[in-house]
Amino acid sequence: MSSFSRFLDQNLLDVISCVHHELIKNSFSISIAESCTGGFLSACLTSRSGASSYFKGSMVAYSNELKIGFLDIDEKFIHQHGVASQDVVEVMAKNIRQKFKTNFGLATTGYVDGFLEQKKDMQNYAWIAISTERSVYSKRLLLDDDRLNNIAIVSLAILELLRKEIV
Secondary structure (H helix, E strand, C coil), X not given: CCCHHHHCCHXXXXXXXXXXXXXXXXXXXXXXXXXXXXCHHHHHHHCCCCHHHCEEEEEECCCHHHHHHCCCCCHHXXXXXXXXXXHHHHHHHHHHHHHXXXXXXXXEEEECCCHHHHCCXXXXXXXXXXXXXXXXXXEXXXXXXXXHHHHHHXXXXXXXXXXXXHC
């Protein structure tokens, strides 16, 4: 069992603080569509007082039904590209930003554990994406820790990507 101190490490706390400060300073707004992080990313951002000035909302789109029904991702598109793919995460980020009318849309999808048990030759991975009015940035992460730490690693990675965009 992981200890909270391990996945809520100082790096994550520091990037949360930096992103929080920069979002407020620049009057930016964000919205989030989470799959593999299951709400952890939203909890990180709302853990700071004043988050309501930039955090407009999020959804945990863990199931394909929510990705299809709320995020307006075509079922055929998901089947064609795979639910844990660059194409799907980029559409998730773009659509959540547009639905919530925010400056930034963040999205996560992937396999934080269990995938190895099903396919012994595969590694757990996640895709993260940030959508802005101008473009969409995405990145693939290879994961080799336990579930909770992998969720924290994915959350840290997307917050670091956001920090680079806003600082």
